[in-house]
Amino acid sequence: MITFDWLEQHAPVIAFMTGREEGDCGWEGCASGSRATCLAQAPIPSERLVALRQCHGDRIVVVQPQDAGRGSVDRASALADADGLISWESNLPLAINVADCVPVFLAGPGVCGLVHAGREGTAQHIAEKAVRELAEHDVLPESLYALLGPSAGPCCYAVSPEMRANSVASGVSARGDHLDLWDTNYRQLVGAGVPAEHIHVSGICTICQPGFFSYRGDATTARNMAVIMRRSGL
Numbered sequence: 001m002i003t004f005d006w007l008e009q010h011a012p013v014i015a016f017m018t019g020r021e022e023g024d025c026g027w028e029g030c031a032s033g034s035r036a037t038c039l040a041q042a043p044i045p046s047e048r049l050v051a052l053r054q055c056h057g058d059r060i061v062v063v064q065p066q067d068a069g070r071g072s073v074d075r076a077s078a079l080a081d082a083d084g085l086i087s088w089e090s091n092l093p094l095a096i097n098v099a100d101c102v103p104v105f106l107a108g109p110g111v112c113g114l115v116h117a118g119r120e121g122t123a124q125h126i127a128e129k130a131v132r133e134l135a136e137h138d139v140l141p142e143s144l145y146a147l148l149g150p151s152a153g154p155c156c157y158a159v160s161p162e163m164r165a166n167s168v169a170s171g172v173s174a175r176g177d178h179l180d181l182w183d184t185n186y187r188q189l190v191g192a193g194v195p196a197e198h199i200h201v202s203g204i205c206t207i208c209q210p211g212f213f214s215y216r217g218d219a220t221t222a223r224n225m226a227v228i229m230r231r232s233g234l
């Protein structure tokens with residue numbers, strides 16, 4: 001598990017991502033019990049965790065108090081067909097599953113969010129849309145802090161020429177035949193008004209660095225879990 005001290009220092013949130021050591025925190029990990037075991041050790045009220053049935057789209061859900069617990073340990077009750085969560089509630093952990101896709105953590109005055117930005121979501125500008133959604137709720141982009149968690153790095157994310165062309169046409173950065181989702185999401189956040197000095201890229205590649213499940217590196221169904229929660233009383 002990695003905790004994101006940089007974000008926690010800038011906003012009253014708890015933010016972390018599980019890895020191999022904690023076991024499979026994806027839906028199959030629900031069946032095997034490893035997700036529950038992992039959540040029991042996490043520094044959050046895990047019974048209140050809200051998760052998504054992700055679909056590589058750009059839909060963002062505003063999580064309400066009554067959603068607490070949806071998808072905590074079962075897929076059936078998770079919020080359906082969305083790839084981003086934002087919430088003004090404290091003590092309500094928001095979660096996404098990733099294994100190479102970029103988890104984009106967002107925190108601002110009284111609000112936090114989490115976005116699943118894989119290649120497809122990034123090409124659909126989901127991080128940028130999350131910032132704009134927050135702006136519609138009167139959260140100024142310049143008040144936000146963003147962190148890009150461990151994910152497929154530009155060092156390793158090689159794609160076919162066709163996929164490269166399609167991705168670049170959607171605004172995704174590329175270096176040679178490698179896509180750079182970190183740079184792309186960084187640029188989207190800056191473009192949406194988040195100050196550059198308010199953005200931290202963890203720089204941890206899930207493919208070539210140990211510690212995290214990697215879809216590309218392992219051909220696995222196991223998933224890491226990214227979580228953010230506003231601390232209570234703040």
Ligand SMILES: [Zn+2]
Nearest residue numbers: 155156205208
């Ligand atoms: Zn790498």
